Every structure is written in structure tokens, then in C-alpha cells.
Amino acid sequence: MSILSLQSLSLDYAEAGSRRKRRVLDGVNLHIASDEFVVVIGRSGSGKTSLLNIAAGFTEPSEGRVLVDGKEIDGPDIDRAVVFQDDALYPWLTAAGNVAFPLKLQGIPKGERQRRAEDLLVKVGLDGAGKKNIWELSGGMRQRVGIARALASGPRFLLLDEPLGALDALTRSRMQKFLLDVWAESKTGALLITHSIDEALLLATRIIVLAPNPGRIVADIKTEFGKAVLEGKNIKDIKALTSFKDLNDELTALIHADEEEIAA
Numbered sequence: 290m291s292i293l294s295l296q297s298l299s300l301d302y303a304e305a306g307s308r309r310k311r312r313v314l315d316g317v318n319l320h321i322a323s324d325e326f327v328v329v330i331g332r333s334g335s336g337k338t339s340l341l342n343i344a345a346g347f348t349e350p351s352e353g354r355v356l357v358d359g360k361e362i363d364g365p366d367i368d369r370a371v372v373f374q375d376d377a378l379y380p381w382l383t384a385a386g387n388v389a390f391p392l393k394l395q396g397i398p399k400g401e402r403q404r405r406a407e408d409l410l411v412k413v414g415l416d417g418a419g420k421k422n423i424w425e426l427s428g429g430m431r432q433r434v435g436i437a438r439a440l441a442s443g444p445r446f447l448l449l450d451e452p453l454g455a456l457d458a459l460t461r462s463r464m465q466k467f468l469l470d471v472w473a474e475s476k477t478g479a480l481l482i483t484h485s486i487d488e489a490l491l492l493a494t495r496i497i498v499l500a501p502n503p504g505r506i507v508a509d510i511k512t513e514f515g516k517a518v519l520e521g522k523n524i525k526d527i528k529a530l531t532s533f534k535d536l537n538d539e540l541t542a543l544i545h546a547d548e549e550e551i552a553a
């Protein structure tokens with residue numbers, strides 16, 4: 290079991306055109322175990338992407354630190370793979386070439402990386418699509434290639450920034466189940482950002498709510514609906530549960546809490 294620890298994180302950005310700094314994250318503590326699927330929700334500007342970028346090692350926090358299994362990180366590394374909304378695939382490579390790319394960087398011989406790329410494409414339901422060009426793939430297929438590529442280097446944690454945000458409703462719903470299957474099978478911890486409360490409820494083992502100005506954790510809630518999705522229960526039936534609706538209402542109120550104060 291691995292642990293990703295975000296300890297006392299604060300982040301300040303310089304305000305445009307001034308020497309003043311604006312605090313974007315303040316005192317965030319979050320510990321994610323590799324058997325958890327943690328989903329972060331919060332209003333636009335609450336610091337979700339900033340938090341993920343710090344966890345990935347792309348952004349250095351102003352205060353605090355990030356540790357993987359007790360060892361402080363000093364930048365991006367293969368133990369934390371990132372998937373963005375925009376799949377960011379390399380258009381000059383085939384689907385298999387994209388998946389194999391991180392293995393090439395690790396110096397794995399060609400035959401071995403081709404074999405592993407094909408295995409990963411099977412895992413994400415794209416068997417036989419390895420030779421396809423990126424532009425021949427649908428949005429959902431491209432995101433699957435992106436996830437296969439992220440899994441290629443055997444990360445301990447998958448960091449997912451709105452990975453399904455650009456997909457149509459039906460594809461998004463299919464991809465939610467797919468993400469859960471990948472997470473359960475790969476035994477890789479997940480930290481996912483979304484604007485959709487329903488998506489958070491359907492995927493998470495734990496939901497974190499960030500409030501803005503400055504970004505801070507205002508709720509950390511364990512949930513069980515993802516387990517029902519994994520077991521193949523009907524999504525409509527899950528969403529119709531009173532407990533699902535109640536938690537949805539609670540999260541909506543938490544996310545919009547101070548908006549009402551401001552409006553009042």
C-alpha cells in the first residue's frame with residue numbers, strides 16, 4: 290500500500306500587475322492511500338487544478354510538502370501519472386506508439402515496449418487499435434489511450450484533471466465505469482478533479498470539497514456508491530437512491546455555501 294501525502298500545503302500567486310500575492314491554497318492536508326479513489330470538487334477557482342499540479346510536482350507549493358511513501362518529491366516522477374481533460378496525445382505517433390512512449394523514455398527495449406503497449410490497450414478495451422492514428426480515434430478512445438499511457442510506467446497514483454469533461458454524456462457515463470474498472474484492477478490510487486457532483490458520487494471512495502478564497506478543505510466524506518457502480522448496478526437506480534440525492538444536496542450546499550452569504 291502506497292500513501293501520497295499532501296502536508297500543510299499553501300500556494301500564493303503573484304497578482305497581475307502588482308507585487309502583492311494572492312493566497313490560492315491555504316493549509317491543505319490530504320493523505321491518499323493507493324486503494325482510494327479520491328475526488329476533489331469545488332467551485333471554479335477554488336484551487337483544484339493548483340492542488341493537483343502540486344501533487345504532480347509541476348508546481349512548487351509556497352508552504353508545505355508532498356511525500357510519496359514518506360519520501361518528499363522534488364518534481365514530476367513516474368510514481369504519479371497525470372491525465373488531463375485534453376488528452377495531450379502525441380499526434381505523430383500511433384495509439385500504441387503513444388502508450389509505449391513512457392517506456393521508451395525508461396529505456397525499455399522496443400519488442401518489450403510494443404508487447405506492453407498492446408497489453409495495456411487490451412486493458413483499456415482498445416485491442417486491435419494500436420496501429421490507428423490519433424485523429425482516427427473518438428474522444429472516448431483518445432482518453433483511453435491517454436489512460437493506458439499513464440498506466441504504462443506503473444504509477445502508484447493516477448492524477449486526473451477533469452479527464453472526462455470534454456466527452457458527450459453517454460461516452461462520459463461509459464468512461465466513468467471504465468475508470469473505476471481500471472482503478473480497481475491496477476490497484477493504483479486515484480485523485481480526480483471534476484465539476485460534476487454526480488460523477489464524484491459515482492466514482493469516489495472519498496470526496497473532498499474545496500472552498501475558495503483561499504482554497505481549503507471544508508469536507509472529507511467517505512462514499513460507497515462507486516462500489517455499487519463497480520459491481521455493475523444500474524446507474525439510474527443508484528442515482529434514484531435517497532442517500533445519493535441527500536449527499537448530492539449536501540455537497541451542492543457545501544460548494545455554494547458562501548455564495549449565498551455574498552448574495553445576502
Ligand SMILES: Nc1ncnc2c1ncn2[C@@H]1O[C@H](COP(=O)(O)OP(=O)(O)OP(=O)(O)O)[C@@H](O)[C@H]1O
Pocket residue numbers: 302303313331332333334335336337338339340
Ligand atoms: N499560474 C497562475 N498565476 C496566477 N494565478 C493563477 C495561476 N493559476 C491559477 N491561478 C489562480 O488561482 C486560482 C485557482 O485556480 P485553479 O485553476 O487551481 O482553480 P480550479 O478550482 O481548478 O478552477 P476551475 O474549476 O475553473 O478549473 C484561480 O483564481 C486562478 O485564477
